[in-house]
Amino acid sequence: MGMTLNDAIIASLDEIKEPTTYMQVYKKIMERNYYDFRGGKTPWSTVSASLGNFIRNRDSRVKRIPQKGGNFTYFLSKYESEISITALEVVDNVSTTAPAQVSGPNQGFDERSLHKLLSSFLKSTGVLSKTIFHEQSNAKDSNQKWIHPDMIGIRFLNLHTQTSQAFLKAINRLGTFELLAYEIKKEIKTDYELKKCFFQAVSNSSWANYGYLVTFELNDVLIDEIKRLNQAFGIGIIRLSSNPFESEIVFPAKYKELDFITIDKLCKINPDFERFVEQVEKYITADSRYISALGTELTNFCDSFFSSETESATYCKQKNIPLDKLLEDNGVF
Incomplete structure (x- = not known):
């Protein structure tokens, strides 16, 4: 199974390391051939929307910084300590509303x-x-x-x-x-x-x-x-x-x-x-x-951990852990 778009974005941000625009993330994805956009007319817009979803869904891996004109730059949280304090002075607050879980009993997992x-x-x-x-x-x-x-x-x-x-x-x-x-x-x-x-x-x-x-x-x-x-x-x-x-x-x-x-x-x-x-x-x-x-x-x-949401989704399916509805909507499974 190839990368999901979210995994491709994470991999690209990991290579870039510093705050960057959605267009630079898109270029890195195309350069590395991380994801097949399947002929979409505006794939860079898809990347922009997906980066916004990281923030709206409170994904702990990604943060963003407001720029003039209502734009944003994005970076991986793990590199925050290496980014200049001035650049990080204004980081927007995100919604605290939890993503919906798929309904159904959870008795099937340990x-x-x-x-x-x-x-x-x-x-x-x-x-x-x-x-x-x-x-x-x-x-x-x-x-x-x-x-x-x-x-x-x-x-x-x-x-x-x-x-x-x-x-x-x-x-x-x-x-x-x-x-x-x-x-x-x-x-x-x-x-x-x-x-x-x-x-x-x-x-x-x-x-x-x-x-x-x-x-x-x-x-x-x-x-x-x-x-x-x-x-x-x-x-x-x-x-x-x-x-x-x-x-x-x-x-x-x-x-x-x-x-x-x-x-x-x-x-x-x-x-x-x-x-x-x-x-x-x-x-x-x-x-x-x-x-x-x-x-x-x-x-x-220490305990092992997942490096991508694709890995975690596969694990949850194996362990009968209900998937977030957002994972299913995004086509991970």
Whole structure:
């Protein structure tokens, strides 16, 4: 199967790296023969419309900058730190309305099959994540069931020079990274389900800088109560999409200091968690000569992720995860 138009756009932006116009993206697609427009009369207009859809659908991979005359330039989010601050001063806000999901029961897929969707979304926002298998924990009693998050993640502060990186590490190594915890659910449809899942997330993320409750289906009637709980306890909410790059942080989590007593306890009882902490420690304490190799090692240790929406759509079909209606409308399947 060849590239979808969206994948071709992502590949082109990845090569260009800096903010660019829809016409330059179109030219790059044609230059690389990434996509067959099948004789369309104005294929550049199709590219322009598709770039707009990335923004309207809250796709985490792409951002845009308003230009004079109502035009925009587009770039990949992962290159944002390398783009001049002046160029990024005005970035437009996007709609927070979630894309419609295909209706139908979701009982045909396993909750853990959502992990790869989440890891793909997190990777696009600069977070490396790792599934924590509670079955491997040494603590088998039921009193420990709300101490394990489903997934953990790490985000590194992106500094451009070795001098600034070394200076920050010398002052405070904790300032170079943030640890995150994720509790994942297939659906949250009632107030009772929300309360139960939310306080499970509170318990499971007590040790982390940020804690999130992640769900594939969320009843919008609960938004006001979620906002209240978010403000009171600081747990963020992520609405997961079958196109992981269009997943939505409904409410961001609030920062808190790391709890090293709980981290120590999790290291003792769960080998997955302990190995993750070991990998992070090796990376943040490494000599600059070994940073690149250890970064690759950490990435390979963490959960795998999708590089395109075509891959994620194929995976969802295999796992019986309902596809977003937008994926079907765009002809991915």
